């Protein structure tokens with residue numbers, strides 16, 4: 464069994480359970496600890512997941528916040544979710560207090576732990592988690608625009624008739640309304656997306672709207688999103704546990720913008736190992752700057 468492999472999931476609702484489910488079938492964790500403010504939720508999720516765990520051979524159990532603070536990777540999925548029509552940023556009033564409670568109850572947090580923030584608004588909460596935990600910036604990561612980037616690649620995969628995993632394209636900035644697509648740097652097979660005949664026919668505003676609006680479309684139809692983020696967060700945990708040094712767009716403090724937002728980053732054991740500066744067109748750089756400004760306005764209140 465690899466080291467760095469005890470993972471806690473704090474918040475055992477739909478997102479936490481989907482993550483646990485996706486993670487246990489990767490067979491990379493020595494143990495998954497489930498924590499929630501509701502003992503009934505913990506009991507129910509562990510009972511249900513344990514049936515799946517018996518097939519995957521991953522140990523899963525309920526735990527206290529103090530135990531979670533001693534695991535290698537702490538994933539925070541606790542908190543309120545958006546209602547239909549509600550922007551993620553509106554959740555900050557409720558989820559600030561949830562996060563304060565979660566971080567406080569896990570103290571003393573292991574100094575070499577990596578925190579993966581998933582609850583919304585994820586960029587602001589990643590900034591707050593860093594401040595409250597006192598951990599170095601590279602050890603506090605937000606899932607950020609990894610999910611939006613996945614959504615973009617799925618959509619582009621249909622347009623270009625290629626597997627989404629073969630598309631190198633990023634959604635950057637806020638995991639929210641001000642996010643932007645880095646079209647200029649996008650490639651398929653090393654060829655710039657902008658050079659393909661199909662690119663000329665793309666309505667970029669419409670694609671942007673589809674990608675940034677996908678969460679709300681799902682929320683309107685079934686009340687919440689959880690499988691997509693469950694898979695993305697499990698992949699991030701996998702990348703950390705195996706020190707894979709894979710590049711994903713995640714939320715991290717970026718010196719250049721003076722704020723916590725998503726840029727592509729190399730991820731491994733100690734969390735973020737490097738943040739890449741994507742070559743953007745002038746218009747794209749302005750969009751990313753506005754996204755940073757929008758986030759800074761809220762971030763500076765915390």
Ligand SMILES: NC(=O)C1=CN([C@@H]2O[C@H](COP(=O)(O)OP(=O)(O)OC[C@H]3O[C@@H](n4cnc5c(N)ncnc54)[C@H](O)[C@@H]3O)[C@@H](O)[C@H]2O)C=CC1
Nearest residue numbers: 474475476477478499500541542543544564581582583692
């Ligand atoms: N970053 C992303 O891409 C995504 C983020 N989310 C966010 O994930 C969060 C969770 O969503 P769901 O699981 O659907 O909600 P949910 O309502 O199903 O679960 C939330 C869980 O948090 C628990 N909780 C509340 N306060 C707590 C505390 N102090 N300590 C421990 N547990 C606590 C609740 O008891 C509940 O079980 C929301 O903020 C949502 O917006 C959801 C989808 C994607």
Ligand SMILES: CC(=O)C(=O)O
Nearest residue numbers: 551583610678688692
């Ligand atoms: C809810 C959310 O943040 C998402 O699905 O993107």
